[in-house]
Each structure stands twice: as C-alpha cells, then as structure tokens.
Amino acid sequence: MCGIVGLISARKQLENGERIKKGIHLMNDRGNGLGAGYAAYGIYPDFKDYYAVHIMGSSQQGLKEAARFINRHFEVVHNRAIPVWDKIIRDHPFFNLFFVSPGISAEKRLPGEESDDDYVVSKCMQLNKTIEGAYTCSNGKNLGVFKGVGTPLDIYDFFRLDEYAAYSWLGHNRFPTNTPGWWGGAHPFNILEFSIVHNGEISSYGINRRYLESFGYFCQLQTDSEAVAYLIDLLIRRHGLSISEATTVLAPPYWKSMERIEDPDQKDLLTFLRTTYEQGMLNGPFAVLTAFEGGMFSLTDNTKLRPMTAATHNGYTYFASEIASLYEMEEAVEDIITPRAGQPIIARFETETGKAYR
Amino acid sequence: MEQRLDRPGPQSLFQPVFDLDRCDGCGECALQCTFNEIRIEPRGDRKIPTANRRSCGACHRCEVTCPRQAIYIEERPLALRRHGIWKSSDLKRVHQQSASGAVNLTGFGSETDLPSYWDRLVFNACQVTNPSIDPQREPMETITVLGRKAASKKDYENAKAGNKLIRISLPVVFAPMSYGSISLNLQKALARTASEKELLWYSGEGGLHEDLYPYTGHSILQVASGRFGITPQYFQKARAYQIKIGQGAKPGIGGHLPGEKVLPGISETRMIPEGSDAISPAPQHDIYSIEDLRLLIYAIKEASGYKPVCVKIAAVHNAPAIASGIVRAGADMVYLDGYRGGSGATPAIVRDNVGIPSELALAAVDQRLRDEGIRNQASLIIAGGFRNSADIMKAIALGADAVAIGSAALIACGCHGCQRCHSGKCPWGITTNDPDISQRLDPDWAYERLSNLIEGWHHEMKEIMGLNGIYDIGSFRGNRLILRGVGLSDKELSILGVKHAGE
Numbered sequence: 001m002c003g004i005v006g007l008i009s010a011r012k013q014l015e016n017g018e019r020i021k022k023g024i025h026l027m028n029d030r031g032n033g034l035g036a037g038y039a040a041y042g043i044y045p046d047f048k049d050y051y052a053v054h055i056m057g058s059s060q061q062g063l064k065e066a067a068r069f070i071n072r073h074f075e076v077v078h079n080r081a082i083p084v085w086d087k088i089i090r091d092h093p094f095f096n097l098f099f100v101s102p103g104i105s106a107e108k109r110l111p112g113e114e115s116d117d118d119y120v121v122s123k124c125m126q127l128n129k130t131i132e133g134a135y136t137c138s139n140g141k142n143l144g145v146f147k148g149v150g151t152p153l154d155i156y157d158f159f160r161l162d163e164y165a166a167y168s169w170l171g172h173n174r175f176p177t178n179t180p181g182w183w184g185g186a187h188p189f190n191i192l193e194f195s196i197v198h199n200g201e202i203s204s205y206g207i208n209r210r211y212l213e214s215f216g217y218f219c220q221l222q223t224d225s226e227a228v229a230y231l232i233d234l235l236i237r238r239h240g241l242s243i244s245e246a247t248t249v250l251a252p253p254y255w256k257s258m259e260r261i262e263d264p265d266q267k268d269l270l271t272f273l274r275t276t277y278e279q280g281m282l283n284g285p286f287a288v289l290t291a292f293e294g295g296m297f298s299l300t301d302n303t304k305l306r307p308m309t310a311a312t313h314n315g316y317t318y319f320a321s322e323i324a325s326l327y328e329m330e331e332a333v334e335d336i337i338t339p340r341a342g343q344p345i346i347a348r349f350e351t352e353t354g355k356a357y358r
Numbered sequence: 359m360e361q362r363l364d365r366p367g368p369q370s371l372f373q374p375v376f377d378l379d380r381c382d383g384c385g386e387c388a389l390q391c392t393f394n395e396i397r398i399e400p401r402g403d404r405k406i407p408t409a410n411r412r413s414c415g416a417c418h419r420c421e422v423t424c425p426r427q428a429i430y431i432e433e434r435p436l437a438l439r440r441h442g443i444w445k446s447s448d449l450k451r452v453h454q455q456s457a458s459g460a461v462n463l464t465g466f467g468s469e470t471d472l473p474s475y476w477d478r479l480v481f482n483a484c485q486v487t488n489p490s491i492d493p494q495r496e497p498m499e500t501i502t503v504l505g506r507k508a509a510s511k512k513d514y515e516n517a518k519a520g521n522k523l524i525r526i527s528l529p530v531v532f533a534p535m536s537y538g539s540i541s542l543n544l545q546k547a548l549a550r551t552a553s554e555k556e557l558l559w560y561s562g563e564g565g566l567h568e569d570l571y572p573y574t575g576h577s578i579l580q581v582a583s584g585r586f587g588i589t590p591q592y593f594q595k596a597r598a599y600q601i602k603i604g605q606g607a608k609p610g611i612g613g614h615l616p617g618e619k620v621l622p623g624i625s626e627t628r629m630i631p632e633g634s635d636a637i638s639p640a641p642q643h644d645i646y647s648i649e650d651l652r653l654l655i656y657a658i659k660e661a662s663g664y665k666p667v668c669v670k671i672a673a674v675h676n677a678p679a680i681a682s683g684i685v686r687a688g689a690d691m692v693y694l695d696g697y698r699g700g701s702g703a704t705p706a707i708v709r710d711n712v713g714i715p716s717e718l719a720l721a722a723v724d725q726r727l728r729d730e731g732i733r734n735q736a737s738l739i740i741a742g743g744f745r746n747s748a749d750i751m752k753a754i755a756l757g758a759d760a761v762a763i764g765s766a767a768l769i770a771c772g773c774h775g776c777q778r779c780h781s782g783k784c785p786w787g788i789t790t791n792d793p794d795i796s797q798r799l800d801p802d803w804a805y806e807r808l809s810n811l812i813e814g815w816h817h818e819m820k821e822i823m824g825l826n827g828i829y830d831i832g833s834f835r836g837n838r839l840i841l842r843g844v845g846l847s848d849k850e851l852s853i854l855g856v857k858h859a860g861e
Contacts, residue, residue: 206838255499269514273511281830282833283830
C-alpha cells in the first residue's frame with residue numbers, strides 16, 4: 001500500500017509544496033515512514049535548458065566519485081549541494097545538484113547516444129551501475145525529485161520544499177513490502193522529463209526488467225516501480241507512442257475485449273501493440289501517476305486493484321489515491337473523476353511549451 | 359555349440375502374473391500381447407494363461423484389457439551380485455550385443471538419472487501485498503503469438519503488410535511425430551485436438567496423409583533430411599513449416615524407418631516404394647553450413663508464400679550460438695529439443711549420452727538472443743520430456759514462447775513407457791501401423807483423452823499464473839523472478855538465471 005498525490009496548474013502558476021504536502025500527509029496511514037518523496041516541475045527557471053542531475057550519495061566518497069564521473073562526461077554549468085535541514089533526519093545520505101549539458105558533440109558519441117537525451121540516460125545508467133553508493137535521483141530539465149526514508153512531513157522539511165516554486169507537483173508515501181525501504185527506493189522515480197509515483201506491486205517485474213535491459217536500461221534501485229519509469233521513457237520518448245498508446249501497452253485490454261472492437265484499424269493497432277510489447281505489459285495491482293513536460297497522467301491496472309481519483313478546479317487538476325486528499329489540496333474541487341480500470345486520465349498544460357504529444 | 363548367455367533363463371525384467379481363481383481362460387491376454395509373452399495352455403479341464411518370461415516389457419496392455427482383472431505385472435530384476443558400477447542393464451546390454459553384433463535400439467525418452475532441473479525449481483506465490491487472482495472468477499489469458507515480431511511501433515506499417523504471426527490459445531503444441539513412427543489414428547487425434555483447441559501440431563517427417571488435410575490450418579509440416587512426401591502442394595497447405603536439423607533423443611544422427619514398416623499408406627504418403635527402407639540421413643545433404651540453411655529457409659518461404667519457418671535443433675553444447683545463427687538466417691521460430699526428448703527409434707547409446715538438458719539450453723538460448731537484441735525476431739519452442747503443467751510453466755518462466763509435448767501426448771493415449779516403440783509392435787496401437795494392432799487406437803477416444811489432458815493442464819496453468827498474481831501469460835514468459843532454485847550450484851543458477859530459494 002502506498003499513497004499518491006499530484007497537482008498540476010494548466011496555466012503553469014507556481015506554488016510551493018505546501019498543498020501537496022497536506023494532500024499526502026492526510027493519507028499517512030497509506031505509508032509506514034519507510035519512504036516518501038516529491039517531484040517538482042518548473043523549479044529551476046534559470047537553468048531550464050540544462051539537465052538538472054540530482055545525485056544521492058550514501059557516503060562523501062561516493063558523492064566525490066559521482067562528481068568526477070559527471071565532470072568527465074558532461075559540461076557542468078553550475079553545481080551545488082541540495083539544501084537540506086539535517087536536524088530532522090539522522091544518518092541521511094548527501095545530495096548534490098549539477099546543471100549539465102553533454103560534454104561531447106553528437107558525432108563523437110557512441111552508437112545509441114547520439115541524441116542528448118539518450119546520452120544523458122546512458123551516462124546516468126552507467127553512473128548508477130558502476131559507482132558504488134551513488135545514484136541519480138532525477139535528471140530532467142527544470143525539475144527535481146526529492147525523496148528519502150521518512151514520513152512525508154520529514155522529507156518535506158528535510159528538503160525544505162516550502163522554498164521551491166513549481167507548477168506541477170507529485171507526492172508519495174511508501175509502505176514497502178517486497179523490497180527494502182531505503183533512500184534510493186523511495187518514489188518518485190525519474191528519467192528525463194518523466195517522473196512517476198506508484199502504488200502497487202508489479203508481478204511482471206522480472207520480465208519487464210529483462211526487456212528493459214535489452215534497451216540499455218538497468219534497474220539498480222531494487223524496486224519494481226523503477227521499471228515503470230523506464231518503460232514510459234522507452235515507449236513514449238524512444239518509440240514514439242502517444243500517451244494513450246503507451247497506456248494500452250502498460251495496461252492492455254484483455255484479448256477477449258479486443259475481439260469485440262469493431263473498428264478494424266483500432267483492433268489492428270491494439271493487437272500489434274499487445275503482440276509487440278508483450279514484455280512491457282504490467283501485471284499485478286498498480287496505480288501510477290506520471291508527470292511529464294506536457295502535463296500529468298494517471299493509470300491503473302485493468303482490474304483496478306489500486307485506487308486513483310482526480311478532480312479539477314479553476315485551471316488545476318488534482319490526483320490522489322483517496323478523494324479526501326483531493327479536498328485537502330483544494331476544498332472547492334468539482335468534477336471528481338473515478339477512472340475505470342485501465343483508463344488513463346491525462347491533464348495537459350494550456351500553453352503547450354513541451355514537445356508535441358498526441 | 360553356440361553358447362548363449364542371455365537365453366534360456368530369466369530374460370525379461372517383468373512378467374505377467376495370473377490370478378487363476380479369477381481367470382476364466384478367455385485368452386484375451388494372449389491376443390492382446392503383441393510380443394507373444396502369453397500363451398494359453400490346457401491344464402486339466404480348463405485353459406490357463408502362462409507367461410514365457412522372455413519378452414514382457416511392462417506395457418500393461420494385458421492387465422488393462424483383462425475382462426476379469428486377473429493379471430498384474432511383476433518386476434523381476436535379475437538376482438545379480440550388487441555392484442556399484444555394473445548394473446543389470448549394463449550386463450544385459452553386453453550379453454545382447456555380444457550375441458548379435460548390433461546396435462541396441464530403444465524408444466521413448468532417456469531413462470538416465472541425470473538431474474531434472476524442473477524438479478529443482480519452485481514457483482513464487484502472492485502473499486498480502488499483491489493479491490493472487492482466482493482464475494475461476496477473473497479473466498485469465500494464455501493466448502500466445504508465435505513468429506517474427508516487430509521490434510517497436512516504428513515497424514507497424516511493415517508488420518501490417520506481412521503479418522503471418524500464429525496465434526494459439528495456450529503455449530502448448532504437439533511435438534513432431536511422423537506418420538510411420540506413430541499410427542495414422544494417433545496423428546489424426548493429435549491434429550484434431552490441435553485444431554479444436556487452437557494449438558499447433560507438427561507433422562514430423564512422414565509427409566501429409568490426405569486424412570489430415572482438414573487439420574492443416576493448425577499444422578506445421580516438416581522438411582527433414584529425407585524430404586519425404588514433399589510436393590508443391592505440400593507448401594500450400596500448412597500454417598508454417600519446420601526444417602528439422604536434429605532431435606533431442608538422437609542429436610547428430612538420422613532416422614531410419616525399416617522397410618517392413620513401409621506399408622501401403624506410408625509408402626503413398628512418403629512417396630517411396632512399399633517395403634523400401636525410409637532413410638533420413640544425419641545431415642541434410644544440402645545444408646553443410648549456416649548459409650545453406652538460410653537458402654533453404656528462404657526457398658521454403660518463397661514456395662509457401664512467406665509462411666513462418668521454424669528450425670528444429672537438438673539441445674547441444676553450443677545451442678545459443680547456433681540458435682542465434684538460425685534467427686539471423688531468417689527463421690521465425692527456433693525449436694529446441696532437449697536431452698530427454700522422445701523418439702520412435704534411437705540407439706540407446708546416443709539417447710542416453712548425447713545432448714544437454716532442455717532447461718539449461720532454453721535458459722542459455724533465451725538469454726543469448728536477448729543479449730544480441732534479436733529475441734523478438736523468433737519464437738522459442740522448447741521440447742524434451744515435459745511431464746506436467748508445472749514443467750511447462752517453469753519453461754515459460756525461463757523464457758520459452760511455447761512448449762512441445764510428445765511423450766505426454768502418447769501417455770495420454772495409453773502408452774505405459776515400455777520403450778519398445780522401435781519394434782513396430784506397440785500393443786497400444788500408438789507407434790505401429792500394423793493394420794491389426796493400430797486399429798486398437800480409436801481416434802475419437804484418443805482425441806477425447808488429448809483434449810482432456812490439454813484442458814486439465816490449461817486449468818492448472820491458469821492456477822499457477824493466478825497464484826503469482828499474473829493474468830496474462832505474456833507477463834509470465836521470461837519472468838525468471840517467479841522461480842527459485844533449490845539445491846543448485848551457483849553455476850547452475852547463473853545459467854538458469856534464477857536466484858536460490860531464500861534469496
């Protein structure tokens with residue numbers, strides 16, 4: 001069991017983390033203090049064209065090695081320690097932030113790393129895999145992931161999230177059961193523009209992970225949720241699926257339901273996606289909320305064994321595991337949506353500044 | 359005078375025992391026994407059966423058909439001095455061979471006690487955090503798609519144009535068994551079951567008898583080294599074609615259907631004269647390297663209108679590299695037949711000493727194709743001694759797309775594993791085409807038995823998926839985290855790609 005909240009301002013109005021904190025704190029019972037985290041979009045306007053790499057190091061030594069690695073592979077325009085209030089949690093890891101662009105020109109890169117995005121993913125995977133005690137928490141532009149072991153309030157205060165201004169926020173509290181509760185295993189999981197929070201357990205993880213490995217994604221964080229973030233990146237960014245196509249890959253309709261589809265083109269496409277991406281399909285109970293450059297979308301498994309609700313108000317869309325949390329974030333919410341099993345809810349910014357998503 | 363060490367005296371390791379209080383001397387047992395083990399003799403004013411103790415192989419036909427339940431089969435091992443190395447079967451083989459100077463033939467799959475890894479693998483199950491799924495209440499799907507698949511959505515338009523994927527209702531197919539090695543009745547039953555259950559059946563290398571034409575929509579017809587029964591029409595009929603390179607029970611050697619078994623129906627189907635030996639050479643004489651295989655794959659594709667082509671190999675040491683070559687040569691399916699795979703006739707020395715277990719070959723091949731990024735280009739079908747639905751699901755979890763069953767299908771139709779398939783006298787009418795004996799197998803009855811087996815296994819497979827919280831076989835396939843090994847070495851675990859229990 002875990003708790004999920006999200007809020008997004010369609011007009012990109014900035015606010016600090018106060019409301020998202022209230023939303024997730026209300027669902028304290030959905031976590032057990034072994035993990036909480038937030039993702040904030042729009043927090044680094046001064047460096048919005050650079051990849052903001054958040055590094056977590058369990059030791060100063062790991063952090064140093066990670067810094068060396070980043071300096072070797074990237075052009076660092078600015079770096080600093082992420083400000084924390086360390087009175088609140090003892091024995092915490094250390095966090096550094098690097099604003100980077102790829103250090104070498106496209107034609108000198110290895111095959112598969114030609115685009116800047118691929119280069120960043122590849123190097124961050126390499127960092128996670130090869131440097132002991134250091135992990136990338138997030139590497140997207142103009143966003144950051146702040147997560148760790150503690151309650152949502154602890155983590156909020158630890159990372160001083162009242163000092164950031166973002167136009168879309170994700171929040172999560174964790175009740176780990178099948179994998180250890182550790183700092184790297186807390187949510188959200190990020191890869192480039194995509195950050196996900198997840199409630200559930202992916203029983204297909206074994207094959208999802210092997211599938212991702214063949215595309216160069218390495219799951220290092222000991223938890224199934226990590227794979228969901230990479231799958232979304234693979235499907236949407238690398239293979240060019242639309243969000244709704246990607247959601248039918250992750251939570252496909254049953255074969256039985258597909259037989260009933262009348263439109264031959266749609267049936268063809270769904271059958272094709274089902275067959276091609278069999279290994280990317282998620283099984284087991286899940287509710288996932290994903291933030292991306294163009295907005296935010298939620299998805300549940302196709303028997304809906306984990307809750308997800310959403311509501312809109314005054315240009316905002318709110319997502320939460322429980323309806324009470326929607327009211328906690330905005331008393332006056334209207335149009336509460338309870339999606340059907342496997343049905344995505346997609347919220348987009350009014351002014352589409354990101355890439356074109358269908 | 360010739361000294362015979364193996365005769366007279368106790369020869370067979372089994373004998374029928376008759377309960378003379380129940381026996382009414384009807385003589386059915388003597389008729390049923392195709393090995394002349396039983397004769398009826400007068401004793402006083404009644405007739406009684408006696409066993410000659412030379413040829414009983416424990417097929418249990420007499421026991422099962424005795425109308426008065428007056429027979430059971432007894433094991434009677436030779437009372438030899440116990441020896442750690444020389445087992446009675448070793449002595450017997452030497453005795454036989456020194457009398458005949460011939461190769462010892464046998465049938466069925468290997469009986470050696472090499473470890474079966476299926477028995478050392480266990481499944482996970484959901485507890486608390488991820489709910490298990492009750493297949494009686496929730497949808498549970500086992501639809502499996504075989505063939506060359508697209509790598510990504512970018513291939514959509516191409517895939518639409520040349521879509522020849524094969525969809526089956528569960529990941530089980532019937533292994534290739536030719537008309538000749540098995541009876542036409544059984545082949546009909548297999549073909550009918552495959553058609554009605556939406557599976558696949560393989561023809562084996564015996565050509566295609568016209569009685570099987572109605573079932574070719576679910577068939578994979580074989581092209582093997584003997585090229586029996588192959589005509590232009592042959593390439594119009596099937597769903598897919600299989601090039602047979604090797605067989606798990608006899609890797610590296612060919613096949614031989616003796617002339618006495620080449621009866622009228624077989625002669626017609628294989629297109630060879632009656633009574634002539636049907637010899638399948640060890641290698642295909644037009645395949646001496648991988649590029650030759652590629653030529654044959656594409657020749658078959660051209661001839662068949664680009665239907666999928668499957669290449670069958672025995673599981674051998676370097677199976678991963680061979681499989682990779684096969685996929686790159688254009689095959690849409692790779693069929694791996696492991697060490698314990700069955701055969702209608704094979705030298706015992708080959709069956710028991712050549713090839714590697716399916717489990718290890720499967721794990722290594724699946725991983726190699728993934729490492730090379732070509733796993734989507736071909737489906738992996740695995741065979742070799744699959745006994746039950748748990749074995750099948752373990753193979754799926756290791757990475758197989760589908761599992762082929764041969765021996766289990768024969769056992770469903772009466773086989774008791776007496777290992778005399780090569781004799782042509784199968785008392786159950788399974789591996790014989792002798793008109794009198796083969797009619798014992800009623801194709802309708804066999805169809806019912808096979809359907810029941812598939813149905814029972816299907817239920818169990820869904821149960822295993824459900825207790826792992828998985829509603830679709832696709833998320834089970836290659837999901838090695840579902841498995842744990844018990845009592846396996848680090849090396850075995852690393853080849854299988856599974857963790858040890860407790861990890």
